[in-house]
Amino acid sequence: MNLGMNMAGKMGRGKIEIKKIENVTSRQVTFSKRRSGLFKKAHELSVLCDAQVAALVFSQSGRLYEYSSSEMEKIIERYGKFSNDSFVAERPQVERYLQELKKEIDRMVKKIDLLEVHHRKLMGQGLGSCSVAELQEIDIQIEKSLRIVRSRKAELYAGQLEKLKEKERELLNERKRLREEQLRERLMRPVVPLTLQICDKGKSTEDGGRTKHSSTSDVETDLFIGLPVTRQ
Amino acid sequence: MNLGMNMAGKMGRGKIEIKKIENVTSRQVTFSKRRSGLFKKAHELSVLCDAQVAALVFSQSGRLYEYSSSEMEKIIERYGKFSNDSFVAERPQVERYLQELKKEIDRMVKKIDLLEVHHRKLMGQGLGSCSVAELQEIDIQIEKSLRIVRSRKAELYAGQLEKLKEKERELLNERKRLREEQLRERLMRPVVPLTLQICDKGKSTEDGGRTKHSSTSDVETDLFIGLPVTRQ
DNA sequence: AACGCTATTTATAACTC
DNA sequence: TGAGTTATAAATAGCGT
Numbered sequence: 001m002n003l004g005m006n007m008a009g010k011m012g013r014g015k016i017e018i019k020k021i022e023n024v025t026s027r028q029v030t031f032s033k034r035r036s037g038l039f040k041k042a043h044e045l046s047v048l049c050d051a052q053v054a055a056l057v058f059s060q061s062g063r064l065y066e067y068s069s070s071e072m073e074k075i076i077e078r079y080g081k082f083s084n085d086s087f088v089a090e091r092p093q094v095e096r097y098l099q100e101l102k103k104e105i106d107r108m109v110k111k112i113d114l115l116e117v118h119h120r121k122l123m124g125q126g127l128g129s130c131s132v133a134e135l136q137e138i139d140i141q142i143e144k145s146l147r148i149v150r151s152r153k154a155e156l157y158a159g160q161l162e163k164l165k166e167k168e169r170e171l172l173n174e175r176k177r178l179r180e181e182q183l184r185e186r187l188m189r190p191v192v193p194l195t196l197q198i199c200d201k202g203k204s205t206e207d208g209g210r211t212k213h214s215s216t217s218d219v220e221t222d223l224f225i226g227l228p229v230t231r232q
Numbered sequence: 233m234n235l236g237m238n239m240a241g242k243m244g245r246g247k248i249e250i251k252k253i254e255n256v257t258s259r260q261v262t263f264s265k266r267r268s269g270l271f272k273k274a275h276e277l278s279v280l281c282d283a284q285v286a287a288l289v290f291s292q293s294g295r296l297y298e299y300s301s302s303e304m305e306k307i308i309e310r311y312g313k314f315s316n317d318s319f320v321a322e323r324p325q326v327e328r329y330l331q332e333l334k335k336e337i338d339r340m341v342k343k344i345d346l347l348e349v350h351h352r353k354l355m356g357q358g359l360g361s362c363s364v365a366e367l368q369e370i371d372i373q374i375e376k377s378l379r380i381v382r383s384r385k386a387e388l389y390a391g392q393l394e395k396l397k398e399k400e401r402e403l404l405n406e407r408k409r410l411r412e413e414q415l416r417e418r419l420m421r422p423v424v425p426l427t428l429q430i431c432d433k434g435k436s437t438e439d440g441g442r443t444k445h446s447s448t449s450d451v452e453t454d455l456f457i458g459l460p461v462t463r464q
Numbered sequence: 465a466a467c468g469c470t471a472t473t474t475a476t477a478a479c480t481c
Numbered sequence: 482t483g484a485g486t487t488a489t490a491a492a493t494a495g496c497g498t
Contacts, residue, residue, distance in 0.1 A: 013471050013494045018275075020282050028465080030494075031281035037492060038273045041475090042287065043250075045270055049263035050252050052290040055274065056311050060282045064314040072315070076308055079288050082296040083304070094326055101333045108340040115347045122354045123373065124380030132392075135385045141355065142378045148356030149374060153367045160364075245477050245488050257482095262477075264483090269475060273492095 031059060039067040052078070263291060271299040284310070 021027035035057055046053040046069035054068040054075040068075055120126045121138055122145075130138070253259035267289055278285040278301035286300040286307040300307055352358045353370055354377075362370070 013473080013496080015473060016280075016494065018279050021280050025465090026495085027281050031277070031283060032466085033493060034273065034277045034280065035283075038270070038277055038285075038287075040492090041266065041270045041273055045263070045266045045289065047250050048248075048253050048266065049259050050292045051263060051267075052288075053270075054286075054288040055270075056284075056286040056307055057277065058284040058307070058310060064311065066311070072311075075288055075290070076311070078290060079296065079298070079304075079308070094330075098326075098330065098333070101330070101337065105333065105337060105340065108337065108344060112340065112344055112347065115344065115351060119347060119351050119354070122351070122377060124377035127381065127384045130384070132385065132388050135381055135388065139378070139381050139385065142374055142381060145354060145356035146371070146374045146378065149359065149367055149371050152356075152359045152362070153364065153371065156364050156367065245479080245490080247490055248477070258477085261483095265476060272475090 027060075035065055039065075042067050043069065259292075267297055271297075274299050275301065 021030055038055060038057070042053045042055045045051055052069055052075055054072055055066065057065040059065065066072060117126070121130070122142065127135065127138075253262055270287060270289070274285045274287045277283055284301055284307055286304055287298065289297040291297065298304060349358070353362070353366075354374065359367065359370075
């Protein structure tokens with residue numbers, strides 16, 4: 001009963017422009033038909049020409065339709081090899097890299113375990129499973145360590161002592177020099193009033209003693225220095 | 233000038249079966265034409281229906297031809313999201329996983345470094361950079377370890393000693409019993425001829441001694457056991 | 465939304481240059 | 482090889498169901 005006569009011009013089945021079909025129903029029908037047509041053509045091409053063909057279509061609604069003459073993944077991987085920017089197909093490489101990392105981690109875990117066990121033994125923990133021989137070995141190792149540590153400690157102490165002696169000598173010399181100066185001054189100059197003298201004295205002992213001491217001092221030596229200095 | 237008349241039947245332009253074209257030239261021509269046809273169709277589909285379309289074609293010679301209505305990579309990634317076995321598009325995940333692994337490795341490296349430094353110090357190596365205080369600490373730790381190790385060693389020795397004493401006692405008892413038996417037998421029985429006696433004697437010392445000793449022995453104790461047994 | 469029909473447009477097999 | 486031609490096969494737009 002020939003409906004749809006309200007359209008101007010082009011009636012019946014005809015050529016269409018290649019631009020988005022605005023009529024939703026019509027568009028969906030066309031989508032369905034042309035999609036299967038595309039896949040058919042893709043298939044024919046793959047068979048006739050012995051080619052590997054894949055077609056991916058996402059409908060406007062987001063649904064996926066696909067054709068592939070062989071495994072899609074294989075084809076996409078193969079595509080990845082051609083595509084200059086790698087984003088697929090480095091997969092096996094990534095996989096290999098991952099495995100390497102995992103191996104590395106494994107090795108490290110083992111190393112840490114070993115170190116921890118040994119460490120614990122050196123700390124005297126977890127000895128329950130050790131044989132007498134093992135204990136003996138550890139004993140020897142620890143004794144050796146102790147010897148080394150103590151000799152090193154002795155070395156350091158000896159060094160410090162040497163430094164201190166040096167400093168003591170310096171200080172003694174300094175003191176001697178100061179006393180001599182003082183004496184000389186007392187002999188050469190007349191006595192000044194008491195009030196003024198106090199001020200001068202305080203100033204001279206702080207600034208006149210030079211800053212040599214504080215510039216070469218370190219915390220530990222200061223403690224030892226106390227003795228010879230206060231003994232004067 | 234109408235050539236190519238040498239073919240039987242179906243002349244002129246006609247229908248073809250969908251199966252591999254054997255004639256190489258013909259196949260290549262068809263490949264070229266149909267490929268562009270396919271891409272054209274793909275394009276039309278994408279425009280008419282506002283769909284995302286991609287087509288990948290590998291010629292038999294291995295060359296890649298592709299069409300995509302938008303970036304091929306985007307389409308393939310989108311495909312990856314749909315594809316149940318993820319092999320694309322898990323990329324960001326893989327990336328994250330990789331970074332985690334790397335962090336893990338970093339942490340382990342640091343841990344190993346720390347352990348090694350401490351370990352070396354406990355072994356008396358690399359003490360050059362230690363302050364007196366540090367050395368003192370290590371000294372104390374090592375002494376403590378030594379005490380623990382030695383007390384453990386002492387424990388083990390004590391245990392072994394105890395075991396040995398126990399065994400000695402057992403053996404002494406056994407020997408006593410055997411002697412008594414021997415005495416009893418000599419008193420009760422008449423003397424047998426010498427030749428026969430030798431045979432009997434050899435037999436009785438091997439089988440009559442029971443197998444108790446060998447069944448409860450272990451390697452270390454055997455060594456110590458030698459003494460009291462051979463001294464009889 | 466899926467199928468069938470068919471007039472028409474398109475794609476293309478075979479051919480030529 | 483590649484480009485153009487044409488007769489024919491295939492695809493499909495618009496329609497109905």
